[in-house]
Amino acid sequence: MKIYELYNDVVLEDLKYEFKALLNSENPVKWAKTLVAFANGDGGVLFVGVSNEREAFGISLEEIDKTKNLIAIINDRHIFPHIKINFSMRSVDKNAEKFVLGIHVQPSESVVRYKEGDFNEVVYVKGNGNTKPANPEEIISLSKRKKGIDNETSEILYDENQWNSFLELCSEYRKDGSKPSLKELQNEEIVSKDGYVTSGFLMFKDDYNDDDTLICCRLWKGKNKAGVVLDSDKFKGSISKTFVNAYKFIERNTKIGWKKIENGGREEIRSYPKEALINAIAYRDYSINGTQIDVDIYDDRIDIVSPGSWLLPKSYNEYPIGSISSIRRNTIIAACLDVANLMERGGTGFQTMAECYKEYSIEKQPGVLIYPGFLDLRLHDLLFEDNQEISIMKISKKENVIELLKIGPKSVKELQLATGYKSRSQFLKEVINPLINDNIIYREGNDKSPFGLFYLKQELKN
Numbered sequence: 001m002k003i004y005e006l007y008n009d010v011v012l013e014d015l016k017y018e019f020k021a022l023l024n025s026e027n028p029v030k031w032a033k034t035l036v037a038f039a040n041g042d043g044g045v046l047f048v049g050v051s052n053e054r055e056a057f058g059i060s061l062e063e064i065d066k067t068k069n070l071i072a073i074i075n076d077r078h079i080f081p082h083i084k085i086n087f088s089m090r091s092v093d094k095n096a097e098k099f100v101l102g103i104h105v106q107p108s109e110s111v112v113r114y115k116e117g118d119f120n121e122v123v124y125v126k127g128n129g130n131t132k133p134a135n136p137e138e139i140i141s142l143s144k145r146k147k148g149i150d151n152e153t154s155e156i157l158y159d160e161n162q163w164n165s166f167l168e169l170c171s172e173y174r175k176d177g178s179k180p181s182l183k184e185l186q187n188e189e190i191v192s193k194d195g196y197v198t199s200g201f202l203m204f205k206d207d208y209n210d211d212d213t214l215i216c217c218r219l220w221k222g223k224n225k226a227g228v229v230l231d232s233d234k235f236k237g238s239i240s241k242t243f244v245n246a247y248k249f250i251e252r253n254t255k256i257g258w259k260k261i262e263n264g265g266r267e268e269i270r271s272y273p274k275e276a277l278i279n280a281i282a283y284r285d286y287s288i289n290g291t292q293i294d295v296d297i298y299d300d301r302i303d304i305v306s307p308g309s310w311l312l313p314k315s316y317n318e319y320p321i322g323s324i325s326s327i328r329r330n331t332i333i334a335a336c337l338d339v340a341n342l343m344e345r346g347g348t349g350f351q352t353m354a355e356c357y358k359e360y361s362i363e364k365q366p367g368v369l370i371y372p373g374f375l376d377l378r379l380h381d382l383l384f385e386d387n388q389e390i391s392i393m394k395i396s397k398k399e400n401v402i403e404l405l406k407i408g409p410k411s412v413k414e415l416q417l418a419t420g421y422k423s424r425s426q427f428l429k430e431v432i433n434p435l436i437n438d439n440i441i442y443r444e445g446n447d448k449s450p451f452g453l454f455y456l457k458q459e460l461k462n
Helices: 029-040 061-078 136-145 164-173 182-187 239-252 275-283 331-339 349-356 397-407 412-419 424-437
Strands: 017-020 044-048 085-091 099-105 113-115 124-126 131-133 153-157 196-198 215-220 229-235 256-260 266-270 293-297 301-307 367-371 374-380 441-444 453-456
Touching (some): 017 029, 029 131, 164 239, 229 239, 275 293, 275 301, 275 331, 397 424, 412 424, 424 441
Parallel strands (some): 215 293
Antiparallel strands (some): 044 099, 124 131, 153 196, 293 301, 441 453
16 A cells, blocks of 8 residues: 555655654664654654555554654653654554554744754754755754744834833943944844834843843852852843843952053953853844753853854864854844944854953863753853963952042942952951041942942042
């Protein structure tokens, strides 16, 4: 019996149908890749008990039960996210002893991967009668067709009064302090020519409140999660707000230092470059529901874990330091961050981070740990005391406060965090009060007010 005698519309293997005699439990990727490819497309049916010559010979009920159990195990252990499957059976003989099993795969809302071990996962797509691994360009194209696409035109007209947080972000980070005009947003394809915003730009809207922008931040005591959590917070809302709040969390829980430069002056140096957080926001896979960006700060490093597979064909360690190619998963979100001068469309985020670490040994360079469905960007603290690879000035806490106040007025809390003091009273006694008594700094506002600011005496600013 031929397969088309059971299913009138099934003639050949194509984008929606494929045939297998049996499913091999020893090498499941041979057939599971077809299920993944169907899920990444418009769905499809894998018929078991059918030869390549389209002969529907069928399999026994016992073999059908084994096949269903095998599929359930592989779906649970190797396919991420899990795919939705239904089964059908049609008898090939009068005695109903042999059946063709139809495995009906539903199209997935997310990009589906087949994972083998901890560090190897592949996105498969259907060709005409064959299944193949997707290349980076196909993965990006596939991502755009799935839920979470950021470049579709919405039905919402752009009104700058509803994007205040984004415009303020632009004013803060653009060199000229300007806000983008409607024409500029249209030129960048963030807003359509007739004034409608893209779906990615909606995520920057002031009242955006979906869970897909969630960022969870934690400060740990020690070098691993066995320690105590000293500070934690969660941020969601517009991408503009979550970035600002998460970056403030990182800033208040890390140090600021200074190093000498060639002209004899001092250059500010921070524990981590802001590009680390920006890259996680720009490249995360927003189609994976129930996930968030995790920011974990330890004594010696920061780990920023974001949802999404590694899109490049080779692993991170196979590329020379600072030469990571740019493959944009979210073109509009990246364009918005580019307009705000937080990243460049040329994709120089990794290169910028690598530049900050160029004076360190190779062991201290930025790294990416690749897990199934997640990426962990790991950066070592540039100001960690055990690190002596670069010549950071050994300045006193008082000098650090003076340098900070040269930039502008600061509250006691900001100064305390920047200098690493855990005790407010000790910080006031050892640093602030001596500087006041020596007529170097002064405070405006009530001594007990948390809003009072410290200033450097005018003659010491230059």
